[in-house]
Amino acid sequence: MVCVRGGSQARQPRRVVGLVSVGLALALVVVTGCVTGTSVGDRIGVAVTIPPLQEFVQRVGGDLVDVTVIVSQGDPHESRLTSGQVKAVAEAEMYAKVGSGIEFELLQLDDLLETNKDIVLVDCSEGVELIPMDGEHNGESGSPDPHIWMSPPNAAIMVRNICDGLVRLDPENRDYYLANRDTYIQELEDLDGRIRQSLAGVSKRTFMVYHPSLGYFAAEYGLTMLSVEEGGKEPTGDLTRTIEQAKENDITVVFTSPLSDPRPAEVIASAIRGEVRYIDPLAADYISNMRAFLDTLLEALE
Numbered sequence: 001m002v003c004v005r006g007g008s009q010a011r012q013p014r015r016v017v018g019l020v021s022v023g024l025a026l027a028l029v030v031v032t033g034c035v036t037g038t039s040v041g042d043r044i045g046v047a048v049t050i051p052p053l054q055e056f057v058q059r060v061g062g063d064l065v066d067v068t069v070i071v072s073q074g075d076p077h078e079s080r081l082t083s084g085q086v087k088a089v090a091e092a093e094m095y096a097k098v099g100s101g102i103e104f105e106l107l108q109l110d111d112l113l114e115t116n117k118d119i120v121l122v123d124c125s126e127g128v129e130l131i132p133m134d135g136e137h138n139g140e141s142g143s144p145d146p147h148i149w150m151s152p153p154n155a156a157i158m159v160r161n162i163c164d165g166l167v168r169l170d171p172e173n174r175d176y177y178l179a180n181r182d183t184y185i186q187e188l189e190d191l192d193g194r195i196r197q198s199l200a201g202v203s204k205r206t207f208m209v210y211h212p213s214l215g216y217f218a219a220e221y222g223l224t225m226l227s228v229e230e231g232g233k234e235p236t237g238d239l240t241r242t243i244e245q246a247k248e249n250d251i252t253v254v255f256t257s258p259l260s261d262p263r264p265a266e267v268i269a270s271a272i273r274g275e276v277r278y279i280d281p282l283a284a285d286y287i288s289n290m291r292a293f294l295d296t297l298l299e300a301l302e
């Protein structure tokens with residue numbers, strides 16, 4: 001019988017939280033003479049709601065974590081539980097939620113966490129100042145804009161919360177997590193500096209995006225976001241008003257996400273003789289994605 005162990009790097013003995021699973025693992029060893037599976041591997045299993053959080057956790061946890069994205073594809077605003085998601089959470093020791101009112105978390109997370117009472121829950125939004133969703137259109141509730149991670153300073157707060165969770169779970173590796181956190185936050189600060197510097201001399205400050213995922217970005221950098229969706233919902237009427245708005249604001253680029261129906265953005269772009277460009281708010285490679293978006297945004301603001 002071949003024994004399979006997760007991870008090559010041994011982790012120091014640690015934490016009280018894991019005692020139960022360690023006990024089970026020992027029982028398993030006695031019975032089968034072998035330790036198998038990921039649940040008793042060397043790494044801390046961390047489940048996160050959306051892909052950008054994967055980079056945050058991975059960069060802080062380094063070799064000591066194993067990250068699973070729960071809503072890896074599809075729209076996090078509406079999602080059903082799958083057996084894969086339930087299994088991932090059942091096997092994880094920590095769950096990092098966005099915490100800003102993403103539909104999946106509002107509707108499904110409580111049920112999901114029921115399957116694992118011992119899990120350490122990290123609310124990444126703790127300390128982030130929430131702003132209302134798409135304020136000028138949204139007549140209904142005062143529900144917050146969930147897309148907090150799209151502003152690098154918010155991302156830094158989220159990374160700190162994630163680090164605190166890992167330290168709580170695994171205090172013996174505190175120094176490792178703090179060092180990783182500080183390295184990554186420095187990269188986020190560099191990104192933030194680059195955005196501020198690039199936008200400093202730009203006089204056109206208004207951009208248009210299909211799904212309003214850039215409200216925090218706009219607020220952080222003194223820009224105005226116009227969205228095609230109203231209050232985060234697909235446009236119901238024709239696009240005349242939005243096209244007028246685009247013309248009034250000298251819009252030449254309509255941003256949309258790979259997940260959205262491209263047609264409304266194409267209709268608007270063609271009406272204003274502009275073009276459609278993509279921003280994926282759910283990309284897993286957060287920093288490089290934001291850098292690429294900045295480059296495109298600068299072109300759009302020329």
Ligand SMILES: [Zn+2]
Binds near residue numbers: 077281
């Ligand atoms: Zn969204």
